[in-house]
Amino acid sequence: MNVKTPSKLEKIMVAGHIAVTSEVGPPRGSDPEAIIAKANLIKDHVDAINVTDNQTSVTRMCSLAACIRLKLMGLEPVLQMVTRDRNRIALQSDILGAASFDIHNMLCLSGDHQSFGDCAEGQNVHDLDSMQLLQTLRRMRDDGKFLGGADINRPPRIFAGAAANPFADPFEIRVPRLAKKIAAGAEFIQTQCIYNLDKFEEWMHLARERGLTEKVYIMAGMTPMKSVGMARYMKNRVPGMDVPDDVVKRMGDTPKEKQPEEGIKICIEAIQRLKAVEGVKGFHIMAIEWEEKVSEIVEAAGLYPRPDVE
Amino acid sequence: MIVADKKPIEEIIDIVKDFSKLLVLGCNECVTVCEAGGKKEVGILASTLRMYFLNQGREAKVDEITLERQCDHEYLEEIRDVIDQYDAVVSLACGVGVQFMAEKYQATPVYPGVNTCFLGATEQRGLWTERCQACGQCILAYTGGICPVSRCAKRLLNGPCGGSTNGKCEISKDVDCAWQLIIDRLKSLGRLDDYEKIFAIKDWSTDRAGGPRKVVREDVQI
Numbered sequence: 161m162n163v164k165t166p167s168k169l170e171k172i173m174v175a176g177h178i179a180v181t182s183e184v185g186p187p188r189g190s191d192p193e194a195i196i197a198k199a200n201l202i203k204d205h206v207d208a209i210n211v212t213d214n215q216t217s218v219t220r221m222c223s224l225a226a227c228i229r230l231k232l233m234g235l236e237p238v239l240q241m242v243t244r245d246r247n248r249i250a251l252q253s254d255i256l257g258a259a260s261f262d263i264h265n266m267l268c269l270s271g272d273h274q275s276f277g278d279c280a281e282g283q284n285v286h287d288l289d290s291m292q293l294l295q296t297l298r299r300m301r302d303d304g305k306f307l308g309g310a311d312i313n314r315p316p317r318i319f320a321g322a323a324a325n326p327f328a329d330p331f332e333i334r335v336p337r338l339a340k341k342i343a344a345g346a347e348f349i350q351t352q353c354i355y356n357l358d359k360f361e362e363w364m365h366l367a368r369e370r371g372l373t374e375k376v377y378i379m380a381g382m383t384p385m386k387s388v389g390m391a392r393y394m395k396n397r398v399p400g401m402d403v404p405d406d407v408v409k410r411m412g413d414t415p416k417e418k419q420p421e422e423g424i425k426i427c428i429e430a431i432q433r434l435k436a437v438e439g440v441k442g443f444h445i446m447a448i449e450w451e452e453k454v455s456e457i458v459e460a461a462g463l464y465p466r467p468d469v470e
Numbered sequence: 471m472i473v474a475d476k477k478p479i480e481e482i483i484d485i486v487k488d489f490s491k492l493l494v495l496g497c498n499e500c501v502t503v504c505e506a507g508g509k510k511e512v513g514i515l516a517s518t519l520r521m522y523f524l525n526q527g528r529e530a531k532v533d534e535i536t537l538e539r540q541c542d543h544e545y546l547e548e549i550r551d552v553i554d555q556y557d558a559v560v561s562l563a564c565g566v567g568v569q570f571m572a573e574k575y576q577a578t579p580v581y582p583g584v585n586t587c588f589l590g591a592t593e594q595r596g597l598w599t600e601r602c603q604a605c606g607q608c609i610l611a612y613t614g615g616i617c618p619v620s621r622c623a624k625r626l627l628n629g630p631c632g633g634s635t636n637g638k639c640e641i642s643k644d645v646d647c648a649w650q651l652i653i654d655r656l657k658s659l660g661r662l663d664d665y666e667k668i669f670a671i672k673d674w675s676t677d678r679a680g681g682p683r684k685v686v687r688e689d690v691q692i
Contacts, residue, residue: 244624248671270631273623273641284624291628292671307671325632333630333653336666340628344668352632399633399640 161377164347165301167264167319168236169208171469172442173348173377178435179442180463181238181350181379182454183210184230186221195221195229201451205458207466208236208265210350210444214245217277224254228261238321239263242271247287248296248307255300259316267321267350268293291344294320298345322346324378326363327356327402335366342376349376350444353383353394356402357430364439373439380434383446384453385423388412424453424460431461471500471591472564473598474507474584482515482560483522485581489557490529492519494583495549495571496536497563504598506584507562509536515562515583540567546574553578589620606676606683612669614655621648627669 163174172179182202187194199209209230213223227237239258241251258266270290274282288296297320299305304315322341326334338349354360360380367373385391388411395403407426414422427445434440443463447453458464486492494516502508516534523530533556537545540563553559558579561568565586572580589602603620609627610617619625623641630649633640637650656662676683 270624270626272633275623275641286624286626287674288671289624289626289628290631291668295668295671323632328630328632329634329636329647330630330650330653333662333665340666340668343666344628399635400631 161347161375165264165317165319166262167208167317168469169238169265169348170319170377172207172467175467175469177467177469178440178463179208179377179379180206180445180458180466181208181210181442182206182445182447182451183212183238183240184226184451185212185215185448186223186226188218188220190221192229195226196233198451199230199233199235202454203233203235205455205464205466206445207442208238210238210240210267213240213242213269213271214277215272217244217272217274217279219278224257224263227258227263231261231263236265237263238265238267239318240267240269241293242269243286243288243290243293244271244274244284247285251288251293251296252300252306255297255316255318256312259314259318262317264317265319265321266297267323268297268346269323290322291341294322294341294345319347320345321348321350323352324349325352325400326354326360327352328400331359334363335370335372338367338372338376339370342372346376348379348441350379351381352400353381353446354430354434355394355407356404357433359402360434361437364437368439377441378439379442379444380431380437380440381444381446382427382431382457383448384427384450384457385411385419386450387416387419387423388414390423424457427457428460431457431463435461471503471589472566473504473587473590473600474501474564475504475587476506476511477583477585479515479518482581482583483519486519486558486560487522487526490523490531491555491557492530492532493549493553493556493559494519494532494534495540495559495561495563496534497540497561497567498536498538499541501563501567501584502536503592505596507564509534511562512536515560519560541570543574546570603677605672605674606680607673609669609672612664612667614652614659614661616648616651616655618648618652621646621651627672 184198211223211226214220227239230237268290274284301316304312324338391408391411394401494512496507496509496512512534516532519532539545553575560581560583561571562583568582588600590598590600593599600620605619630647634647639645639647
């Protein structure tokens with residue numbers, strides 16, 4: 161695969177390095193320090209930083225503004241954009257806004273349902289879905305055209321990403337769905353948090369059999385668990401999450417004060433195992449409100465120092 | 471059919487409490503089938519209102535009429551001779567009937583006695599579920615006869631999302647994942663390969679986005 165955008169993330173993966181991304185969730189307020197402080201904790205250990213878009217449908221500082229903040233710090237943001245809150249006018253407009261600040265990565269998502277958040281009584285938009293957002297982005301970038309057909313002056317140069325959940329149901333369409341996202345324009349994939357390594361490896365095997373790992377960069381999603389409570393919550397309460405019983409048991413068998421350490425250990429072991437899986441081109445470490453642990457994980461997993469491709 | 475549900479009696483009483491000559495007007499179509507606004511429900515609501523006025527020590531007349539339909543001029547005309555006898559009408563028709571009533575009888579206030587909910591089917595007595603959002607451009611041919619616009623909480627045309635678990639939607643374990651149903655159905659039809667066809671960006675101008683809609687059929691106009 162050749163480099164198609166100025167994205168540092170793309171360059172790293174095209175050069176054959178294992179990429180590392182992490183994420184920051186924007187604050188429930190307007191203080192930029194919240195973004196800056198989180199970004200400073202992880203910036204030397206990752207290649208790019210995702211900025212979530214009103215995650216779990218809770219109203220926060222907008223993803224684009226937070227991405228611009230990262231850009232002003234000289235960092236490489238990955239703009240997450242959900243189709244829940246904006247129609248095709250706003251989505252295209254925000255893509256141009258991002259491009260105007262030379263934001264070069266975007267993750268196209270549908271977003272959690274609004275009933276999970278703080279505006280459960282609000283409307284959702286879903287004028288487009290995540291696949292159609294990918295198509296829109298690629299059309300804007302590759303053809304230099306708006307959806308309406310007009311030419312774009314200075315088209316966006318954005319590396320197009322999508323999410324994949326190997327664990328959601330039904331499993332039999334999880335690889336066809338990946339193929340569909342690639343056909344829609346996805347160039348990199350960040351997966352749902354992986355705890356069931358066997359199932360993930362099966363999904364990767366099926367993706368390889370179809371030649372999909374030659375067409376897209378797959379980044380394995382990792383979230384360290386802080387406690388057995390979190391493990392149970394993720395297992396039982398988070399839709400589409402697969403936490404095997406032995407992982408919950410391992411956390412539960414660990415004394416409470418040692419559980420955070422054990423969660424980090426599980427995460428590091430998983431990265432080490434998945435590094436060897438053919439087709440895994442990177443790791444996306446989502447240390448939710450635990451950004452200070454990213455450096456430790458990256459170093460212990462043998463992913464530090466980060467390559468210099470600039 | 472159009473599925474409606476009863477409004478809380480407190481809400482209706484609050485709206486009509488100052489009137490003394492009321493007509494409770496039912497409809498013999500959809501709202502009768504979903505047991506929210508037919509002759510039976512008209513009787514129950516009228517009796518409840520009479521009881522309310524009696525308890526308040528108020529003299530009030532509450533009459534009951536159920537029309538064949540409230541969304542047709544022909545049937546609404548049937549009350550033209552009596553409408554002036556009333557201070558207000560509580561219509562138990564869907565929102566269409568309430569509005570048609572209001573348009574026809576300008577001088578009489580009309581209040582809704584039901585909440586109009588959706589286009590749906592009777593799964594069993596007492597259980598009605600949504601099947602259609604009248605988007606104006608039917609796609610059921612491509613989705614195995616199951617509508618993601620009305621049955622997916624995110625109306626995804628290329629679902630399912632990552633929240634689909636054990637056949638259920640992320641919003642509730644009581645809601646089927648429409649895309650699981652679509653995939654199951656495509657499989658039974660031997661058409662699972664169709665799943666990988668990307669559904670193009672939809673023209674929503676025939677949906678509510680395009681403004682109030684109308685169907686004009688000159689071939690049937692008189």
